[in-house]
Amino acid sequence: MSRMKLPESVFTDFSDSIGPMVVKELRQGLRARSFTWAFLFVQLLLLIFMVGGFVESSDSRDTAGSFWFLLQVALLVVMPLRGLNALNVEVKLNTMELISLTRMSAWRITVGKWLALMSQSVLLAIAVLPYIVLRYFFGGMNVVAELVLLLVVIGLSGLVTALMVGLSVVSNFLIRCFFTVPVLILVFRFLGESVYRVSRGDGVAPFNLEWEAWLCIVPAAIFLGCYLLDMAASRIAPEAVNYVTRRRIAALCCFGASLVLSHFWAVPAALLLSFSFLGLFAIDALSEHPPTVSSVYEPFRRLPGGRILETFFAPGWCSGTWFIFLLSALMAVAALLSPQAWISSDLDSAGMSIAMILSVTASLMLPLAIMLLSRPTHPEPVVSYCLTGIFLVTIAVSMMPFVERGDLPGLIQLVVLLPPLSIFAIFRESVGSHEPLMFSVVQVLVLLFSVAVVLWKNLRVRRAMAQARREDLSV
Amino acid sequence: MxxxxxxxxxxxxxxxxxxxxxxxxxxxxxxxxxxxxxxxxxxxxxxxxxxxxxxxxxxxxxxxxxxxxxxxxxxxxxxxxxxxxxxxxxxxxxxxxxxxYDNMTVIEYLDFFARALGYRGKERRERVEEVMEFTELDKLHDRLINKxxxxxxxxxxxxxxxxxxxxxxxxxxxxxxxxxxxxxxxxxxxxxxxxxxxxxxxxxxxxxxxxxxxxxxxxxxxxxxxxxxxAESMKRHGMETAVVNVALVGDPAKLEEWALLSPQVTFLQSTKNGGRIEIGDSSPEVVSNVLRRMVLDGLAVTEFRREERNLEDAFIEMVGKLDREAGGK
Incomplete structure (x- = not known):
């Protein structure tokens, strides 16, 4: 029997050098209604705005606002939000397992998803270039500034898309909203300001930053995008595959770099990044069950000093705890070495800086302790960890007015027990100069409690593993 | 077939x-x-x-x-x-x-997995064509898979x-x-x-x-x-006796008479040419020994067919027995 002739185009429409996931996602994505409608809608509205704008005025600045508003909504909101289901939909459809059985690593799957979404965003951006040319033709337009803005918007779109793809492994709607809404608020703030500036003819929007700040922001954005994608990859990878170690090493380097920057150049952005990153690293490191597969630990045992490395860099919440302590300790050292660049610029003393760092660390550790005590075997520990964290932050926010008033001296004793609220109290300077020691002592107690829970639970995990190992040996 | x-x-x-x-x-x-x-x-x-x-x-x-x-x-x-x-x-x-998947045809689906499994160029095409031919999906190559x-x-x-x-x-x-x-x-x-x-x-x-x-x-x-x-051993699993259909040349009543005199054999039912007998031990040695004795005793056996349970019956019986054992405990 002769073989039926199959269409050539299916085998040649995408080169072999393009990743399989990108090919699949592009084939699906370019046919998806959300993309075709977004594409047509943007084109149609731009056409209407352009024609309407030029009929009323010959100056392209009048059309710039609507042009950039529309483009940015498409690139920074609509397209990234499509990534919010990128990995979760594969899990729900039972197709993730089939993909993971191929030679594709979880990293390639995740990056493929992101690249496909970005390709569609870039396609959308390229499709509006004729309108930029048209506006240039009518005059009153700063071409270089607007092209730079376009690049910045595409870059930002990449970062927001990475965040959405990263979040797409989390099945809980509340957690997704909790992280998505603030990002969208920031995006709309950027969008509003850039549209305002570009319509005034200022060109590139809120970019009147110092070069040192750019030195922090650009690499940090690239690092953050990669980190979020790697974090998502880690959650869909088999237990035997360790993505955590490389991510923690990268996190340590990034954290160290931001501390060095803040020390030598006193860049406030570096300081802010350090704190933000600490939160992200904690969510990552503390919300992951320790693997039960022995092969994950073997590479550490082969290395000299491997046991120490395993303590900080092996996957799981136990080593995650020590890793977060390591980062906090680095932060404390930096605070003592360069108080002028650090928190003490806002606070009264180095002691208060230490109290602040302890409060932040305790805020990150307490949800883990509660999670391990309440739902230690939750299939999605990140959900359990984040929900506990959100609960604690909600309590803290609801108690803020009392701290703000400061007319309840007895309450301060209660306040400091709740680490997220103590951060707020320290920032608002709602405590007297004699309080740092008390703050520190209470936060240390919270930390000791958390560590005790972690060690106890870790002991149980180790025992279970040892038991399984004994059973294996007896087999 | x-x-x-x-x-x-x-x-x-x-x-x-x-x-x-x-x-x-x-x-x-x-x-x-x-x-x-x-x-x-x-x-x-x-x-x-x-x-x-x-x-x-x-x-x-x-x-x-x-x-x-x-x-x-x-x-x-x-x-x-x-x-x-x-x-x-x-x-x-x-x-x-x-x-x-939404928005994906049969051939694109297989092409994706071939790519993901590391096949490139001509080799990829050949693998996809071979699989489509084997599964007879080549006529449906452009059909959306959710259809x-x-x-x-x-x-x-x-x-x-x-x-x-x-x-x-x-x-x-x-x-x-x-x-x-x-x-x-x-x-x-x-x-x-x-x-x-x-x-x-x-x-x-x-x-x-x-x-x-x-x-x-x-x-x-x-x-x-x-x-x-x-499958055969499963069908016989747990069967302590064997039921055999026997057909003879001549008077079928001879089988009943023979069964009455034979140890471990019980006559169950007459049939047109013989009858159904039950042998007290289902092991192949005992069953073959019964057949040998029949022949030695002068019965003209034309058919000696052991009745088998089908797999479903064996399965249900085994599950039932396990459930009873579990209930007993």
Whole structure:
């Protein structure tokens, strides 16, 4: 029997050098209604705005606002939000397992998803270039500034898309909203300001930053995008595959770099990044069950000093705890070495800086302790960890007015027990100069409690593993 | 109808599938409880058990999709936990339900998996064409996969599992929800694969089909192996007596008279040419001894046919017995 002739185009429409996931996602994505409608809608509205704008005025600045508003909504909101289901939909459809059985690593799957979404965003951006040319033709337009803005918007779109793809492994709607809404608020703030500036003819929007700040922001954005994608990859990878170690090493380097920057150049952005990153690293490191597969630990045992490395860099919440302590300790050292660049610029003393760092660390550790005590075997520990964290932050926010008033001296004793609220109290300077020691002592107690829970639970995990190992040996 | 497949058993000592002391605990529930069995290379093994017996969990562990709490699972001598990537190269997995993608045609689906499995250029095209021809999906190459019938979907799923030409196939309920025609077609595909020497572990609730297709059956209950052997041995499992249909030349009443005088033999029922007798011991030696005595005693036996239970009956009886035992405890 002769073989039926199959269409050539299916085998040649995408080169072999393009990743399989990108090919699949592009084939699906370019046919998806959300993309075709977004594409047509943007084109149609731009056409209407352009024609309407030029009929009323010959100056392209009048059309710039609507042009950039529309483009940015498409690139920074609509397209990234499509990534919010990128990995979760594969899990729900039972197709993730089939993909993971191929030679594709979880990293390639995740990056493929992101690249496909970005390709569609870039396609959308390229499709509006004729309108930029048209506006240039009518005059009153700063071409270089607007092209730079376009690049910045595409870059930002990449970062927001990475965040959405990263979040797409989390099945809980509340957690997704909790992280998505603030990002969208920031995006709309950027969008509003850039549209305002570009319509005034200022060109590139809120970019009147110092070069040192750019030195922090650009690499940090690239690092953050990669980190979020790697974090998502880690959650869909088999237990035997360790993505955590490389991510923690990268996190340590990034954290160290931001501390060095803040020390030598006193860049406030570096300081802010350090704190933000600490939160992200904690969510990552503390919300992951320790693997039960022995092969994950073997590479550490082969290395000299491997046991120490395993303590900080092996996957799981136990080593995650020590890793977060390591980062906090680095932060404390930096605070003592360069108080002028650090928190003490806002606070009264180095002691208060230490109290602040302890409060932040305790805020990150307490949800883990509660999670391990309440739902230690939750299939999605990140959900359990984040929900506990959100609960604690909600309590803290609801108690803020009392701290703000400061007319309840007895309450301060209660306040400091709740680490997220103590951060707020320290920032608002709602405590007297004699309080740092008390703050520190209470936060240390919270930390000791958390560590005790972690060690106890870790002991149980180790025992279970040892038991399984004994059973294996007896087999 | 095609003749039953000839098993092509590789004599090498490493089994294609080996499971030893496998346990999998989900909270308080022990889905797999010390399961042990092995399947030789080239064998087609049926994996049977009631719902919740631990079949799918075991198959998922073998397919590197689940981790055991303890115990060993190996494919071609390679531990599935420690070297999942190596195992995946040798394994084709077909789940009981596979999700469909929106906006993707049959050929694009297979092309994607061929790309993902590392095939490039001409080789990729050949693999896709070969699989489409084998599964007879070539006529439906431009059909969107969410528009396929259940039977065609199962063919596509099997095709995907075969893209990298794996040595071991694990098929979880491949015939579930298929109409009789689609079931027969799927069975034929599996037969061809078996003739090619692939090791196949297949679970199904249609036991008669498994009996025809498989060289060996692994029956599990509550996460443990209850019986491991051929379909024939399973049919006879737990049978203490053997019922035999006997036909004679001459007066059928002679059989009843002979049975009255013979130890271990009870006459059950007269038939046109003879009757049905029950032998008190079902072992082949005793049964053959009864036949020899009949002939020696001058009965002109023209037919001596042992009645077999079908697999469904044997399965239900075994499950019932296990349930009664569990209830007794």
């Amino acid at each position: 095609n003749p039953p497949p000839l098993p092509t058993i590789d004599p090498s000592p490493v089994p294609a599938i080996r499971v030893d002391g496998l346990c999998r605990q989900f909270g308080q529930i022990r889905a797999v409880d010390g399961l042990s069995f092995s399947i030789a290379k080239g064998q087609v093994a049926g994996f049977i058990g009631a719902n919740g017996a631990g079949k799918t969990t075991t198959m998922r562990i073998l397919a590197t999709l689940e981790y055991p709490t303890s115990g060993v699972a190996e494919i071609m001598g390679i531990n599935v936990m420690d070297y999942p990537a190596k195992v995946r190269e040798m394994l084709g997995w077909m789940p009981d339900n596979f999700g469909t 396929l019938s259940k039977g065609m979907g199962q063919r596509l799923c099997l095709g995907r599992a075969l893209i990298h030409d794996p040595q071991v196939l694990i098929l979880d309920e491949p015939a579930a929800g298929l109409d009789p025609k689609a079931r027969v077609e799927l069975r034929q595909l599996i037969r061809i694969l078996a003739q090619e020497g692939k090791t196949i572990l297949i679970s199904s609730h249609i036991l008669s089909e498994l009996g025809e297709m498989c060289d060996t059956l692994v029956f599990i209950n509550a996460g443990r192996v209850v019986h491991h052997g051929t």
